Amino acid sequence: MKKLIALAVVAIASQAIATFAGEPVVSSKQVIAPPPPPPEFFRANEFDIGAFGTYATGVGNVAGELHGWGGGIDLTYWFPWKYAGVRFQGAGLDISGNGASSHEVTLVQGFAPVTVKGGGNSVAAGVLTGDFLLRLPLDDFWPGVHLAPYFFAGLGGIILGSGGEGHSVSETFIVTDAAGESRDVTFTGRRVNSLRNNIGEDRVLAHFGGGLEYRFTPHIGLFGEAGYDLVNGANNDFIQTNFGIRYAF
Secondary structure: OHHHHHHHHHHHHHHHHHHHOOOOOOOOOOOOOOOOOOOOOOOOOOEEEEEEEEEEEEOOOOHHHOEEEEEEEEEEEEOOOOOEEEEEEEEEEEEEOOOEEEEEEOOOOOEOOEEEEEEOOEEEEEEEEEEEEEEOOHHHOOOOOOEEEEEEEEEEEEEEOOOOOOOEEEEEEEEEEOOOOEEEEEEEEEOOOHHHHHHOOOEEEEEEEEEEEEEOOOOEEEEEEEEEEEEOOHHHOEEEEEEEEEEEO
């Protein structure tokens, strides 16, 4: 009986000790690691490679009739301050007119004008630019919104191909005077690409614009941008629009 009473007292005492002892003490040597921070989608010291399709359209009195399709690549480095960077961009385009057009031209004074067809020819062009960029990653303010508007400005040049110049041409027209008399008139010369004639030789350009980039992952994103290119002579200004994909290292 005495043994049963002793065991009961020991059991009650152990429960009381456990109740008043409080939480278990963690050793000072035990370190609880904090949760890892979320990955950054737009980073400092980032190097990007982009590939894009491009469309260019003229806005000047002469260049307004021109448009071109092509593609290109860009290489971008973002500084340790991730909101600014530099970029090199190159694009190749096939620039053409708006198709064949007809014009009435007086070839011989005193004779009725004749219809001459022109336009619709094309010329290859390369556009090379170096830009300074500023961007604002929106996920700095709204986590989960991995979108960054950006702005750019820079200098570059446009390089034009020959466009089939230099071929000899000969064309005969039937012209009629006021009295109804007709005659054949043949004109000879050398073919000159009207697009190259309008734009001129290779030229330096300045441009500025902006775009948006969306990141699906910290490394893969899509972008779209538009830039206004100022060529030597306002008649030759054009707008270039790019849509493509970028990979960020």
